[in-house]
Amino acid sequence: MATSGKLIIPESAEDIAPSWVQQVLQRDLLGVTITDVYVKGRIGEGEGFMANIVAFDALGTRNGTSQCYSLVAKLTDLSSTLCPRDNLIDYERVEIVFYSRVVPELLSVAADDHRPFDDSFFLPKCYFAATDPSSMVSVRVMENLKTQGFSIKPDLQPLGREEMMLTVGALAQLHGLSHRLDVRSGVPLPEKCTFGPFSPPVVAHLCKKGLKTFAEAFPEEKDLLFRLEKVVNVQRFLEDLADRKSSRLRVLNHGDCWTNNIMIKYDGDVPTAVKLVDWQVIQYVPPTYDLAMLFLCSAGWDVFHNHRDAILAHYHQQLQDTLGQNDPSDLQSYTLEQLKADFQTDCLYGVFSRVMRMEIVLRPDPDFLRMIQEIKEWGVL
Structure with a gap:
């Protein structure tokens, strides 16, 4: 596993552990505790080939209530032979910057109108997006739209x-x-x-x-x-x-x-x-x-x-x-x-x-x- 600041960047489905998911979700969901993670495996639709998208359910509690969060981890697939490594890293960088820097500002503008973050909003909720600068492995943790x-x-x-x-x-x-x-x-x-x-x-x-x-x-x-x-x-x-x-x-x-x-x-x-x-x-x-x-x-x-x-x-x-x-x-x-x-x-x-x-x-x-x-x-x- 790679690291980015204090949070580890998983390189495969095996790295998606309850403690890591809890750290990710606590950034948005204060008081959440994750006790179990059930990895469902890789999912993919259409012609996507530049990332390894892993679906998983995170079980735990928040404010005394049982919770189940259906999520996906979009991981960099540096083993892909369909896209040159340098190009892949560039593509990943664009999306990481978009979710980590631009989306929060867009959400702040939307909040002025009390626009809800629900099915009517134009993109999925992203809980975490980061790249490890040494390995260049990236991860995005997002809501699982398929389960919705x-x-x-x-x-x-x-x-x-x-x-x-x-x-x-x-x-x-x-x-x-x-x-x-x-x-x-x-x-x-x-x-x-x-x-x-x-x-x-x-x-x-x-x-x-x-x-x-x-x-x-x-x-x-x-x-x-x-x-x-x-x-x-x-x-x-x-x-x-x-x-x-x-x-x-x-x-x-x-x-x-x-x-x-x-x-x-x-x-x-x-x-x-x-x-x-x-x-x-x-x-x-x-x-x-x-x-x-x-x-x-x-x-x-x-x-x-x-x-x-x-x-x-x-x-x-x-x-x-x-x-x-x-x-x-x-x-x-x-x-x-x-x-x-x-x-x-x-x-x-x-x-x-x-x-x-x-x-x-x-x-x-x-x-x-x-x-x-x-x-x-x-x-x-």
């Missing part, structure tokens, strides 16, 4: 209209709270946290593979392929992500908001809540970047074409609700029409994100083809 009824849609199924509504509502919370934090603190988020690392050679390789996959799937679409090759400019997109001098309004973005990182709760077949997970590539960019990626990587043609305006209107309303009336700012005066115009322009980032994932997980399909044909009609492709 949340799950990732199987087989990369696209999100339906109501699922998209909930997801953009979660993004609106993130964007609005981060902007309020910027305004109130006077210190922009880029000075507080680390943002998602991208390796230009890796991204270029993935995009090249993605374009080849598109060409093989739709050999007759030579004009669209030519247009895609022209706009999928890796250097330009990476420069845009890193640009801090742009006059465009920027907020904290999830940066990887697609089906695989969206956990949804249902009442029967009706979606009721959404939590966004895997915060390893957060970005400080215009809010429409998250929305563009969500639509291009998680929606089907019907949602994109027939329900896009309603979903964007819902996002805009949720954003205004999150901003409130007490913090006048540029984002508060951001109109729905401006949002729609920016979305059309920034759809190229969504296309870029889809192409980058095309050869690995998000294969080109007729729905994607119809979406980029419509984007072409907008004059941005």
